Amino acid sequence: MKKFIFLASLFWGMAFANSPQLTTLYRSLDPQSISQLFAFYHLYPQSEEGEQALADAWALMHKHRIEKRLLEGNLVLPAMEIDAVIGLVNKEPLESDILLDEEQLEMIEQVSDHLAHRKLKGHQVWKKKALFKLPSKEIDLARALFLYQFEEDPLTVRQYEASLDLIALQILARLPVGASDEEKIRAISHFIFHEKRFRFPPHSLYAKDIDTYTFLASVLDSRLGVCLGVSTLYLAIAQRLDLPLEIITPPGHIYIRHSSELNIETTARGIHLPDRAYLGINTRKLQERNMKEVVGLAFINQASVSWQKGDHQTAVKLYEEALPFLPNDPLLKMLLGYNYLFVGKVRQGKKLLREIKNLTFDHAVSKETGPEDFLQRRATIEGLKTLFAHVDETRTSILNKQKQLLKVLKKSPKFRDGIFQLAVTYLQLGRGHEALETLLRYHDLDPTNPTVEYYLAIVLMNRFHYKEAWHHLALAEKLTQERGHAPHCLKGLRHALRTLHADPADIFKQHNTSNLQKHGP
Incomplete structure (x- = not known):
């Protein structure tokens, strides 16, 4: 509804270009919304207000960059590149894919090259096997997950990474320079759960297609995700914002925690729940995981879906994919051991x-x-x-x-x-x-x-x-x-x-x- 009102007001303003009404419309924009400012410029590129909106959007995208890139002269970005920015940030759930060409991808990668995840060794990796040798602290979680989901297809990987980069830039636009971890957490939670309304899927969908709501790319497309899916989204954004978070896995669940002992329950709009809410008779402590283990957990979650469908051969394959990331995990050994039995590999x-x-x-x-x-x-x-x-x-x-x-x-x-x-x-x-x-x-x-x-x-x-x-x-x-x-x-x-x-x-x-x-x- 908000998007409809905003677009309607822009088209209403087109009739009043170069008039006081256009100035009023410009002043009604959210001054911290990159997509709104770009959309305004896209409609009124020849107006003073349009040029100011472009300058405002450019400044927001570079707000947290140490070396500012200033607009020189009358800079006019290619229209399709602006459409790409607007489309990716404002993409509606299940809307058809917005495919970017090489020039558009390079533009987004250039304006987001100051994001913190770019410093990780894992961001330079394009082969799955290379992930095994990296220390956990160097894993770029989104890159690792996309490499597996899209079979090392760099173009598709970059498409989804561009979405995450623009999300991170929009969140940073609302943060002060030198923002605290607590401010970053509030900003990420507000964007994910309130501005874009990511949600846990209805049970009728979740029970049928749980694997769909686990994959990071699917969560981005649908804005629906189970605990693992939304948690990986949150972590991928946090890596871009240089926000250290802990990954906690009670049996059958995952949530995120900050070192300040603030828990982030991603299935309940990011609210804090006390640790005791996750403990039970047979759960005496909460397991903390690292980024490399989270990649393995994604395979375990996929394997459970195949197991539920009676496809034990696929379950075995997925559990084996998880082993390099969780080589000493006793639960993985038990689950893989059972499925070996189910496919006739009794000795293993x-x-x-x-x-x-x-x-x-x-x-x-x-x-x-x-x-x-x-x-x-x-x-x-x-x-x-x-x-x-x-x-x-x-x-x-x-x-x-x-x-x-x-x-x-x-x-x-x-x-x-x-x-x-x-x-x-x-x-x-x-x-x-x-x-x-x-x-x-x-x-x-x-x-x-x-x-x-x-x-x-x-x-x-x-x-x-x-x-x-x-x-x-x-x-x-x-x-x-x-x-x-x-x-x-x-x-x-x-x-x-x-x-x-x-x-x-x-x-x-x-x-x-x-x-x-x-x-x-």
Whole structure:
């Protein structure tokens, strides 16, 4: 709507060229909008106001350059180059591609050659293999991702880099020279989430085409992106603005953090959420990633899409592409190991799973049990496949997975992940009695999973078995404390349970204290 009003006002002003109304129209422009100033000049190139708008836009594009490039005489930029600037910055979601020729690309690259990412060694790389040798701090994230997505096609890579460069120039135009990191964060967030309205895609689109909303180029085209897609956009802009940011990956998620402990949640318009919002029973700490690892995460995300579609050959290929960027990542080894099994490469799969079978991931409280159960023949390949069967939260989908799990557990009754997921399906269906029996079955096999103990405490509390609930809550607290973790949800459950029944441990302490007072030590 704003764009329509602005264009309408420009065309209205055409009727009043060289009149006081044109001066009024010029003064109504956003003085910090490069595209508006260029558009005004494009319509009124022969007017004094048009020439001033061109000078204003040129000054904004060079605002943060140490050596200023001044306009000399009556500079008139080629019309198509101005169209390119206006089009790329104001491009509407899903609008047809704006293809720039060599002259236009060179013009944009020239006016943006002072951006900070140009100093990175990764910006000189045009071959994917050359990325592996670079230290993480030298990776140009956008260049690395575009090289893979567009198969090292330099023209297409430069097209999308030009879009990012113009976005960075527009953000810098609104910043003072010598802006602080906090000012840069506010400016990037305002541009992405409020001015251009990048958003998390609706579930109907996200569930169908998650890979589309992961790719940086697709996010730029559609202004829709999942956490990884929008986070890579934010990071690519930050690299251009010399803004150092930390990359944080809770299980299944990614967000960005500044060293000032300001978190940037890219799926919620860049708001700050406290760290504890990302922690859970089995997540005791948050993993920090580097730029090279983010490239690998993009492959992992793509592989998960192929896995969901049952295309395990493609998933294997993508996980293998991720390995050079995440050579020691235990989660990647587990996922690739599983998919090796699914495509018949059992020897390779077992080799990877042996490397991690007794390993507790650094961010976790309890270890993954799937690798050990498979290697100890407590789980089959088909059983592992069932764990990842798609569930869309509908009753029919949940019942289908439950049926598959019951079939698997008949053959593999000690398969812990299978038992846990069966319990979850009962909880989703509101069948508390079956959920309790299944969780107790897991507990009898392995009492070291704090999530199982937490669920047991909740189910038992809801079924008025308060003493037993306290027992399993105490186990969950003990297991998490052993890993230096104190989950907020356990504190909440303790408070809720205490309002219903006294903690048996407190009663025991009070009883002993009373006896000591009466009879002495």
